Amino acid sequence: REKGVTFFLIEHNMNFAMELCNRLYVLDYGQLIAEGSPEEIQDDYKVIEAYFGREG
Incomplete structure (x- = not known):
């Protein structure tokens, strides 16, 4: 961050x-x-739902 560098990371x-x-x-x-x-x-509901499953 101190150097103003941007990078793309794919991480699970x-x-x-x-x-x-x-x-x-x-x-x-x-x-x-x-x-x-x-x-x-x-705190995003869509993220929580995607990672922990959808209620049936």
Whole structure:
């Protein structure tokens, strides 16, 4: 961050990605379902649903 570098990371470990990045884009089956800060992503219903399942 100090050097102003941007990089693209594909990662399934959400904890790792949230610690490393200040902006995230979340895909579910190739579709963008959320974008935002780690705080916004962790509270996003679509992200929670994609990672923990949908209620039947």
